[in-house]
Amino acid sequence: MKPFLIIDPSIHSINGTSMFFMIIAFYIIPFLIVALALIDVLRNEFEGSNKLIWVLVIILMPVLGSILYYFIGRNQRIKR
Incomplete structure (x- = not known):
């Protein structure tokens, strides 16, 4: 008796182009979002210990x- 597979691996294959877009979508874009947020926090002034809290x-x-x-913390920056 052949075991029952819900997903047949022979049907679903990932080619190089799909893998490229998956890497961009799941690794590069989130990394850029986090890096840009950290850079923005570190380059601006905040009241009290808000800078440390946002970095953490x-x-x-x-x-x-x-x-x-981006939605809450940017409004807490001290205007220059």
């Missing part, structure tokens, strides 16, 4: 922390 949030929760920083 971005490092501990990289993608979610970066998105939160």
